[in-house]
Amino acid sequence: MTDKNKLKFGLRNVHLGPLTDTGLALEYGDIVKWPGAVELTLDPNGDPLEEYADDVLYAKIANNQGYTGKLTTEYLTPEIEALLFGNEAGTDGVTVENTDNKNSPVAMMFEFSGDQNHVRHVLYNVSFSRSSDGSATRSDKLESQTSEFEFSAMPDPYTYNVKAKAPEDSAAYAKWFDKVYVPNDSGTKPANPTNVNVTNEGAVTAE
Numbered sequence: 594m595t596d597k598n599k600l601k602f603g604l605r606n607v608h609l610g611p612l613t614d615t616g617l618a619l620e621y622g623d624i625v626k627w628p629g630a631v632e633l634t635l636d637p638n639g640d641p642l643e644e645y646a647d648d649v650l651y652a653k654i655a656n657n658q659g660y661t662g663k664l665t666t667e668y669l670t671p672e673i674e675a676l677l678f679g680n681e682a683g684t685d686g687v688t689v690e691n692t693d694n695k696n697s698p699v700a701m702m703f704e705f706s707g708d709q710n711h712v713r714h715v716l717y718n719v720s721f722s723r724s725s726d727g728s729a730t731r732s733d734k735l736e737s738q739t740s741e742f743e744f745s746a747m748p749d750p751y752t753y754n755v756k757a758k759a760p761e762d763s764a765a766y767a768k769w770f771d772k773v774y775v776p777n778d779s780g781t782k783p784a785n786p787t788n789v790n791v792t793n794e795g796a797v798t799a800e
Contacts, residue, residue, distance in 0.1 A: 662743065667739055
């Protein structure tokens with residue numbers, strides 16, 4: 594069968610879902626849009642586990658520990674800065690970064706706009722690092738000064754779900770950015786009437 598979805602480019606519709614760990618589950622709050630997305634990269638975490646027996650490689654077991662990545666944006670809005678890093682503006686409008694401010698994990702949703710299937714994605718447990726800061730003087734060529742945020746996308750500690758994705762024909766697609774999609778079960782790929790593909794840390798394969 595020919596793969597009609599060979600190219601991925603473009604990025605849009607980056608949204609964040611505030612995350613609360615109740616001790617029993619991860620719960621998500623109202624969705625916040627992060628405008629100005631430029632580029633997103635994801636690299637898988639977790640080296641395969643190899644077992645040897647009888648002097649040969651006996652089994653090679655997948656070890657899904659989520660992803661590390663980088664999100665490049667044009668602008669860090671005050672709302673996103675407060676959500677991710679706890680830096681909130683005071684009554685005088687001044688935002689102070691304090692060492693006691695804590696990073697907050699979130700769910701992150703996005704869409705690769707150049708993807709021919711316009712697949713929409715969610716990462717369930719994402720922690721961002723602060724970006725470098727700076728600018729440059731104007732010259733004859735005006736260049737945008739973007740910000741790069743490194744992040745870790747970890748498994749949900751209760752369901753072990755790492756991420757999910759929905760193609761255009763999914764029943765969940767139209768309202769994907771209204772709230773964080775959560776499967777109906779507790780950690781495995783659901784018998785899925787919504788046609789959403791869930792990647793689970795507990796999925797083990799051997800070869």
